Amino acid sequence: MKNEKIKFRDRLKDISAGLGDSLKESTLWGSIFRPGSPFRKGYSDSPRNRSYVVMNNVLYHLHPVKVKRHGVRLSYTLCLGGLSFFTFIVLTITGIWLMFYFRPTEMAYVDIQTLQTSIAFGSLVRNMHRWAAHIMVLVVFLHMSRVFYHGAYKAPREFNWVIGVILLLLTLLLSFTGYLLPWDQLAIWAVTVGGNMAGYTPVFGAQVKFALFAGLEATEATLLRFYVLHVLFFPFIIVIFMAIHFWRVRKDGGISGPL
Amino acid sequence: MVDIPEHLLLKTAQARAKALGISVEQALAEMKGEVEPTKIEKEPDIIEVTPIEVEVKEAPAPAAEVKEAPAPAAEVKEAPAPAAAAVKEAPAPEKTNGQVPTEVDFAPETKVTQRLLTVVKAKPIQKPTSEPVDKVNTWPHLMLPEFISLMAMTAFLIFISAILQAPLLEEANPNITPNPAKAPWYFLGLQELLSYWDPQIAGVMIPLLIGVAAFMAIPYIDRNKENKPSKRKYAIMLWTFFLAGAGTLSLIGILFRGPGWNWTYPWIDGVWFDDLLDWVHFE
Structure with missing residues (x-):
């Protein structure tokens, strides 16, 4: 009896392995994963395939195939630039989700309350959006400090520093416009204080x-205005500047240093 | 002396042995300077190729291999070069005997079999100017740490979002002004400045001129090309002062300011900072 069980299990293993093989050999599979993809049949760890992994993937090819050895150390960059980008992606995903439940009208406050109390994961996603926003402001600023301490703004990277300052401003503007949206006492008065400051121009x-x-x-x-700026206008602008920022990192010779 | 690869050395030794009529082993030993070089007693007996032009001082092909025969053989720097290439430096065997030919007899036309057109030295056309950089493959050396930090950030975010509730106060009411009314935390340093200085200076001129214009101008002002911290102490000092100043002002604005923007102590009077509503339960 026990022997039969083992036999059956082995047979099942064989069948699933065979299915996996024939799937990976299919035209469909091969057309989805370009050569060098670790998901392709016959992937092996060779220098050629290591290059292909980066080159043949639309996301990964933001990176060059090879990078300077010192730049890979976590203690050099602390991954701050990458984390700025990543918190932006998290904010985009959670933000789009929040838009399903939010109206920038006199119903805004009620919508937030409903979101927190009656919608599955509503509270969690709202918290994630808010804390990620604070973290993004902090991480972008820390990234700027890291770049300064490494002297990474020096030639030929001067202009990319300017782009970076614009990105910091856009981050602050995104955070500030989002601050009003819950439409509670904290939101309206923080924005009033900020707006009054701008009034001293x-x-x-x-x-x-x-x-x-x-x-x-x-x-x-104001709520409607800030909403449009927050969900459409500033994200649109910041994505353009991020694209220029990343492109210039590559064009200016990758990471700066070594010190 | 430059290290000559073993196979080239052997090839040269073979040619030398053939020209001098000695064994290859001996030629090799001579070239390495282990034994006295062989003296040339007789001229090489291949005279089929006759020099035809004085300027070029063309030597019989095999003779070129013996170019510095009396000198220590180790000096044969360009030993593997073809006979023609060595011609420039190689005097004819007559020369080595101390006789400088004043005139060269022109050989009959029919005997000319070759002549020198040019001498090409084995040198690279382009000179590399930059040092080679120590690089590693992005996959996996960069993308793995990147992936791990993204996962760590995601885990951290979900964790704090699960335990810390984002603040939601009463519905917005323009008629009830909270006291104090505080800006978002990243503007609290500015709001603190605003309580000292004229709003036009602290509220507008400082953020616009320092926060934007001066920051953007940094790379164009700092023309020091060094990036080593020890060679840019002034720049590092300035930025550290900026960080300390901004941090202090923000902390004062966050923790030490209460109703009427008066000075309060967080451990005595409580904290007026609603962003941290669920973090600290003072008051």
């Missing part, structure tokens, strides 16, 4: 404040 102070608030003070018109 010399000469154009009143106009800047009016454009920011869509009126004289933070109202539901």
Whole structure:
């Protein structure tokens, strides 16, 4: 009896292995995974395949095939640039999910309450979005400090530093516009304080404040304005600048250093 | 002296042995300087190729191999070079005997079998200018640590989101002003400055001029090309002062400011910072 069981298990193993092989040999499978993909049949760890892994994947080929050895050490970059990008992706995913349950009207506050109490994972996703936003501001700033301490803004990377400062500003603007959306006392008064600061702009102070608030003070018109800026306008702009930023990293010779 | 690869040395030794009529082993030993070089007693007996041009001082092919025969053989730097290439430096055997030919007899046309057109030295056309860089494959050496840090960040985010509730106060009401009304935490350093200075300076000029214009101008102001920390102490000092100043102002704004933006102690009066609503339960 026991022997038969083992036999049956072995047979099952053989069948599944055979199925896996024939799947990997199929035209469909081979057309999805380009040569060098670890999922392709007959993948082996060779220098050629290591290059193909990076070259033949749309996401991975943001990276060059080879990088300077010192740049791989975690203590050199602390992965801060990569984590800035990653928190942005997390924020995009959770943000799109939150948009299903949120209306930028007088219903905004009720929508947040409903989200937290009546929707599966609503509270978790909202928390993730909020904490990831704070972390992104922090990580982007730390990344900037890391780059400064390494002198990585020096020639030929001067312009990429300028792009980086623009990205920091856009990060702050994204965070600030998102701050208003829960439409609670914390949101409206933090934005009022921030908007009033902008109102002290010399000469154009009143106009800047009016454009920011869509009126004289933070109202539901402001909420709609900030919502559009937060979910569409600033993400659109920041993605363009991120693309330039990453492209320039490659064009300016990869990571700076070694020190 | 440059190290000559063993196989080239052997080839040269064979040619030398053939030209001088000695054994290959002996020729090799001579070239390595282990034994006295053989003196040339008789001229090589292959005279089929006759020099035709004085300028080129063409020597009979085999003679070229003996170019510095009296000198220590180890000096034969370009030994494996073909006979023609060595011609420039190789005097004819007559020369080595101390006789400088004043005139060269022109051989009959019919006897000319070859002549020298040019001498090409074995040198690279392009000179590499930059040092080779020590590089590793992105996969797996960079992408693995990257993947691990992304996973760690995801785990951390889910963990804090599960235990820390994002603040949600009462519904927005423009008629009830909280006291104090604080900006988002990254602007609290500025709000703190605002309580000291004129709002036009602290609220607008400092963030715009320092926060944006000066930051962007950094690479164009700092023309020091060094990136070693020991050689850019001034720049590092400035940035560290900036970090310390911004951090101190922000911390004061976050922890030490209460109603009416008056100074409070977090351990006595509590904390007025609603971003941290669920983190600290003061008041």
